[in-house]
Amino acid sequence: MTRPSPLLPPGNVGLPILGETLDFFRDPNFAQKRHQQYGPLFKTRLLGKETIFVKGADAIRFVLMHENQYFQVGWPPSVKALLGPLSLALQQGGLHAQRRKLMVQAFQPRALESYIPTIEAISDRYGQRWIDQGEITWYPELRNYTFDIACKLFVGIDRASETPLGEWFETWCGGLFSLPLRLPWTRFGKAWNSRTLLLHELERLIRDRQQSGTIGDDALGILLRETDEDGQHLSVEELKDQILLFLFAGHETLTSAVTSFCLLMAQYPEVQAKARAEQQAFRDQPLSLDSLKSMTYLDQVMREVMRLIPPVGGVFRDVIQSCEYEGYQIPSGWSVLAGINTTHADPDAFPDPDRFDPDRFSPDRAEDKAKPFSHVPFGGGLRECLGKEFARLELRIFGAKLLQRYTWELLPDQDLDLVVVPSPRPRDGLKVSFKALR
DSSP: OOOOOOBOOSBOOOBTTTBTHHHHHHOTTHHHHHHHHHOSEEEEEETTEEEEEEESHHHHHHHHTTBTTTEEEOOOHHHHHHHOTTOTTTOOHHHHHHHHHHHGGGGSHHHHHHHHHHHHHHHHHHHHHHHHHSEEEHHHHHHHHHHHHHHHHHHOOTTGGGSHHHHHHHHHHHTSSSOOOOOTTSHHHHHHHHHHHHHHHHHHHHHHHHHHSOOOSSHHHHHHHOOOTTSOOOOHHHHHHHHHHHHHHTTHHHHHHHHHHHHHHHHOHHHHHHHHHHHGGGTTSOOOHHHHHTOHHHHHHHHHHHHHSOSSOEEEEEESSOEEETTEEEOTTOEEEEEHHHHHTOTTTSSSTTSOOGGGGSTTTOGGGSSTTSOOTTOOGGGOOTTHHHHHHHHHHHHHHHHHHEEEEEOSSOOOOEEOSSSOEETTOOEEEEEEOO
16 A cells, blocks of 8 residues: 655745745744744745745754755845856855865965954954944944955955945845846845946956966965866856855855844843953963864854854755655755754753853753754755854954953844844844943
């Protein structure tokens, strides 16, 4: 007797084409509400495509560890178009593995160590700027801060946020998760025009390097020098898409993470006090990879920040072969969204999951080690974030500098609820008073 075909997960696909897209963008608790209603798997329709949401460490493991068998990387059409066809984020199979091996050279320990003085210098410049201002809306300032670091380290541009590049990049980011209508007045249309301007500027930078013979030691220089397994250099067209991805990854999600750190430190003064106490031992030491790794409580704080408010809420995958999970059918041609934020809120892995508690990552508790794939702020498997160690480096330097030298308090009468697309940030931009530490 043949076994009956498994059923689709429960859920509501919503309106034709549009589905539940508007609710997904508007409601930061979209997935949580439906998981409460339907369970760990539910179906919906986003951006014109039938999509199954899954959550939990086992589900994350199932999706990430079956890359190229049941799933392949999948992004909404707007993201695919704006990242570009040659971007590592969209490459598949052997080509993805080959390019990843080449591009990871920009994030090896020797490269990371060389980035520290630049991150320090830009951090100091912004710290003084914030002291001078006294009261700031911090989120847009932090966007400029991370963009300046990314542009300096990746393509050698100083104070990029003060150039047209900064404005173009903001417009481009604003259209990544939008309906892909390429009309001049739509968010996507404006983002597409900004992508054209950004690529033109990146091509100019690349060709200037090639013609001058001075390749440089930044990420662009590393990519210009490296060759693939066939001894071929990356083409100018591919370099443009890959550098654009570097700038996005080194800016958008990092801004979210540092903003969440600033917010949570202000909301939990007892954690801030403990983190400051650890930093007293490092105040007069030069920063290095070794000294930063010695800041064990700061590392716990950053891990908990990214558990509670993960910069990336989930990973999209396209289903390339029908499969079954937890008794439900996952059909070929659909999308899967594996929820990082919902997985990080699993009380079976993280007791009292809504509480900000860095000690859950202490060696004696190590809650993230009990169940693999329960803590995945950088994803996992074959497509784990390429710049994971760069992000951790910048987060640690930023946190150490703030805790050693400055103090800040939330200003009253502001909305701290999170907007989550494309990455989490407080609705009113995080307004604070900022002072030098006495």
